[in-house]
Amino acid sequence: MNATNLHLFVLVVPLLSALAINLLGRRSRQWIAPMVLGSLAFSVFGSIIVMARVIEHGTLRYTVGNWQPPYGIELVVDPLSALMMVLISVVALLASFSSLKSVEQELPGREHFFFTLYMILIAGLFGLVLTGDAFNLYVLLEITSITTYGLIAMGKGRAALSSFNYIIMGSIAACFYLLGIGYIYILTGTLNMADIARILPTLDAPVATATAIAFVLVGLWIKMAFFPLHSWLPNAYSQAPTGAGTLIAPLMTKVTVYLMVRVIFTMYTPALVFTHEWIAQGVVWAAAFAIICGSVLALGQKDLRRMLTYIIVAEVGYMVGGIFLANANGLTGSILHIVNDALMTLCLFLVVAAIIYRQGSVSLVSLQGIFRRMPITMAAFTLGAFAMIGVPPTCGFFSKWYLILGGIDGGHWEFVIALVISSLINAVLFFRIIELAYFGSLQEGEHHEHSVTERHEAPWWMLSPLVLTAVILIVVGLSTGPLVNNVIRLMIPVGF
Amino acid sequence: METVIGEIVAKYNYWIYVVLMMIGFYAMIGKRNLVKKLIGMNIFQTSIILFFVSTGVKKGGGIPIVDKYQALAGHVEAASTVNPLPHVLMLTAIVVGVSVTGVALAVLQRIYKEYGTLEEDEILEKLQR
Numbered sequence: 130m131n132a133t134n135l136h137l138f139v140l141v142v143p144l145l146s147a148l149a150i151n152l153l154g155r156r157s158r159q160w161i162a163p164m165v166l167g168s169l170a171f172s173v174f175g176s177i178i179v180m181a182r183v184i185e186h187g188t189l190r191y192t193v194g195n196w197q198p199p200y201g202i203e204l205v206v207d208p209l210s211a212l213m214m215v216l217i218s219v220v221a222l223l224a225s226f227s228s229l230k231s232v233e234q235e236l237p238g239r240e241h242f243f244f245t246l247y248m249i250l251i252a253g254l255f256g257l258v259l260t261g262d263a264f265n266l267y268v269l270l271e272i273t274s275i276t277t278y279g280l281i282a283m284g285k286g287r288a289a290l291s292s293f294n295y296i297i298m299g300s301i302a303a304c305f306y307l308l309g310i311g312y313i314y315i316l317t318g319t320l321n322m323a324d325i326a327r328i329l330p331t332l333d334a335p336v337a338t339a340t341a342i343a344f345v346l347v348g349l350w351i352k353m354a355f356f357p358l359h360s361w362l363p364n365a366y367s368q369a370p371t372g373a374g375t376l377i378a379p380l381m382t383k384v385t386v387y388l389m390v391r392v393i394f395t396m397y398t399p400a401l402v403f404t405h406e407w408i409a410q411g412v413v414w415a416a417a418f419a420i421i422c423g424s425v426l427a428l429g430q431k432d433l434r435r436m437l438t439y440i441i442v443a444e445v446g447y448m449v450g451g452i453f454l455a456n457a458n459g460l461t462g463s464i465l466h467i468v469n470d471a472l473m474t475l476c477l478f479l480v481v482a483a484i485i486y487r488q489g490s491v492s493l494v495s496l497q498g499i500f501r502r503m504p505i506t507m508a509a510f511t512l513g514a515f516a517m518i519g520v521p522p523t524c525g526f527f528s529k530w531y532l533i534l535g536g537i538d539g540g541h542w543e544f545v546i547a548l549v550i551s552s553l554i555n556a557v558l559f560f561r562i563i564e565l566a567y568f569g570s571l572q573e574g575e576h577h578e579h580s581v582t583e584r585h586e587a588p589w590w591m592l593s594p595l596v597l598t599a600v601i602l603i604v605v606g607l608s609t610g611p612l613v614n615n616v617i618r619l620m621i622p623v624g625f
Numbered sequence: 626m627e628t629v630i631g632e633i634v635a636k637y638n639y640w641i642y643v644v645l646m647m648i649g650f651y652a653m654i655g656k657r658n659l660v661k662k663l664i665g666m667n668i669f670q671t672s673i674i675l676f677f678v679s680t681g682v683k684k685g686g687g688i689p690i691v692d693k694y695q696a697l698a699g700h701v702e703a704a705s706t707v708n709p710l711p712h713v714l715m716l717t718a719i720v721v722g723v724s725v726t727g728v729a730l731a732v733l734q735r736i737y738k739e740y741g742t743l744e745e746d747e748i749l750e751k752l753q754r
Contacts, residue, residue: 264714271721275728282732289735290748296729297653300666304673307718311677314711 134191135182136206139175139214140255142168143221147248154241161244162229168248169222172255176214183211184615190261198261199321205261208619209464213258213387216468219601220379220475221251223594227482228372230590234486235370236283243283247376250276254384263310263396264320266388267303270352274299277381280373281365291364298361302351309344312337313396322396330398342402345392353385353445356419363438371482374434379475382441383467386448390464390620393452399622403455413539416450417547419443424554433491434481436558437474440517443551444470450544451532457621459535464617465609466528469516472602473525476513479595480506483587496562497569502585505592507566509599514559516602519552524606531613638679645672657745659736663729670722674715681708 146168153160183189189206192198206214225247232243253273260266278299282292314320316337317328329338347358354362366378393402403409423443430436448470451463483506484491484499500507516525529548536545586592605612633640645668652665686707695701733743740748 264717268717268721271725275724278725278728278732282728282735286739287752289732289739293659293729293732293736296725296732297662297666300670300725301650301653303721304669308673308676311673311680311711315680320714 133189135175136179136189136214136259137191137193137204139172139179139218140252140259142171142175143248143255144252147245147252150248151241151245154244158240161240165225165229165244165248166222169218169225169251172218172251173215173222176211176218179206180208180211180215183208199319199324202265203261203321203323204259205323206259208616209387209390210258212464212468212616213384214255216471217251217254217258217380217384220471221254221376223598224375224379224475224479226594227375227479227591230372230588231375231482231486232370232372235285235372239283243280243370243372246276246279247373250280250376254380257384258387261322261395262320263313263322263325267307267310270306270388271303273381273384274303274352277373277377280377281369283373284368284370286368287364288368288370291361291368295361295365298351298358302348304348305344305351306348309341309346309348312341312344316341322391325396326398329401338397338401339405342392342397346389349385349389349392350449353382353389353449354442355445355449356415356422356442359419359423359442359445362442363435366438366441367432367435371485375475375478375482378438378441378478379471382445383448383471386445386452386463386467389449390452390460394620394622399455403453409453409455410541412453413450413541413544416446416453417541417543419446420450420547420551424551424558427558428554431493433484433493433496433562434478437477437481440555440558441474444474447529447532447548447551450541450547451535454535454539454541454544456535456538458531458538460621461613461617462528462531462533462535464620465531465613468612469524469528469602469605472598472605473513473516476509476516476595476598476602479591479598480510480513483591483595486591487585487587493562493565496566499566502583503587504584506587506595507563509595510566511563512599512602514555514563516606518555518559522606523602524609525602527606527609638682639676642672642676642679645669645675659733659743659745663726663733666729667722667726670718670725674718674722677711677715677718681711683707 146164150161150164153164179189183206191204193202193204196202228247232240236243250273253269253276256269257266257273260269278292278296281295282289310320313325313329316332316334317325319325319328332338351358366374369377393399420443423439423446427436427439427443430439444466448463448466451459451466454460481491484496484503487503488495512523516523519526519529529552533545533548536542536548649665649667649669649672652668653662656662656665683704683706685705687705689706689709691701691706736748737743740751742748
């Protein structure tokens with residue numbers, strides 16, 4: 130193995146293991162866990178080495194099959210994609226521990242199907258952050274989406290219906306993206322992102338370029354569930370099998386936000402996107418609206434997992450708004466929030482998986498007094514909740530801080546106010562649950578199956594990644610400075 | 626009026642794609658039957674495939690199969706052949722479209738097993754009960 134194309138192996142190993150899992154896992158399910166964990170562990174180490182190399186030597190480029198760009202497809206690893214690779218591999222590895230356990234319980238006999246899709250999804254996500262080709266990005270976007278449709282449809286009850294709605298919305302989104310790429314191809318005659326960025330500013334076709342970016346952005350907004358286009362997300366994510374939710378919820382929306390950063394800053398130049406003041410202003414207003422609506426809708430939910438999906442909708446508003454503030458602090462905050470939100474969502478979904486494994490439900494009623502039954506899980510939940518609210522030593526505070534600074538710099542007070550209100554609503558949401566879990570006792574007349582008060586903690590397979598994630602939340606929070614200075618600052622264009 | 630018609634006739638391929646796209650969009654949003662929604666999605670995808678393919682066409686362009694030695698010597702004029710790249714891209718897009726349709730049909734089968742119908746109204750009615 131040659132170390133110069135290590136980033137390709139990070140993608141290929143999960144992909145090949147997907148095939149192997151399908152073949153070998155069919156015979157005996159003992160093969161599944163070592164192959165899933167082994168290939169993901171390789172990806173974690175590989176991506177950390179790639180990141181170290183990128184920070185040391187600068188951007189890596191790899192031409193697949195030696196077809197030279199702009200004609201061939203090129204894989205580009207710049208500091209931001211290296212960061213995303215590390216994030217995806219770490220989240221996937223941590224989530225897979227918990228998924229292995231919950232899939233064993235929820236989908237007995239179908240584990241090899243589940244993990245085949247699971248590994249292809251992870252390979253697709255790696256591909257999305259690596260590719261430097263606009264059309265290749267469409268194909269990978271559909272690979273991740275199709276595997277997600279399949280994973281969600283494996284859930285019980287309404288899951289198939291939610292998956293179908295997601296298929297319809299997701300296909301509209303992908304078609305919009307493809308249409309935008311078509312316009313760009315007609316304009317520039319190339320599909321390589323770096324080449325597009327070189328040619329587009331020299332063209333004198335403002336209407337066509339604006340139309341193209343509008344199609345691309347709307348496509349991505351549907352995929353990431355930006356507020357008025359979010360309707361597919363809560364059902365799909367809350368009805369997916371628990372094991373799928375722990376992977377999909379932290380990663381899918383966040384990677385799509387990354388794609389938006391890529392499209393705006395690598396494929397288009399920020400000057401082209403932010404020329405019309407009113408468009409950027411309008412998007413920031415929409416983001417503020419998304420944040421408030423997502424948070425308020427979360428207040429009305431009676432199920433922890435459903436509540437979290439609405440929080441995801443609000444968090445997407447944070448990141449989109451931060452990018453369209455069009456200043457350095459806003460962009461830093463958004464990129465930092467991609468990392469932090471993935472970790473926070475992972476932490477909370479791991480808690481959900483652990484609780485569902487033990488008692489089958491995460492409706493708020495069933496959480497009463499759960500602190501006594503699952504103290505370690507709920508301690509990690511408290512930490513994840515603090516990060517979501519934005520309490521200082523945890524990572525959620527720092528990205529919110531940058532976003533608020535960006536909002537003040539850009540004079541977008543509506544965005545600042547939305548952030549603060551959303552933090553307050555998050556505090557209400559989570560303290561309500563913490564109170565229920567700590568002090569809540571079963572009311573009279575309500576006989577619950579799990580009214581036992583003895584300790585009944587989640588199995589080690591689910592508990593250890595959860596505790597590790599909770600620790601990571603604090604570690605990432607404390608290392609925000611180096612992360613911003615060594616990685617994220619490199620992404621911000623000069624004079625931005 | 627003359628100019629508008631002239632405009633439409635000159636760029637008829639774009640108008641066809643827009644019309645097809647709107648038909649597909651209507652079927653996806655407006656129809657209550659899930660299979661019809663899926664067919665709408667297919668029409669939507671097809672319109673974009675047609676759009677891409679039509680962008681490669683050149684007036685008087687031949688098929689893009691050229692003699693290797695002529696091409697290497699630089700004797701082939703780009704204007705004399707249609708652009709094959711959009712066609713190749715659309716092969717991939719067709720594969721993607723087929724896969725999505727396949728997954729969607731499998732999901733529809735599961736929905737039918739679960740609810741015994743593919744009409745959205747009836748499913749929602751059953752869910753509320």
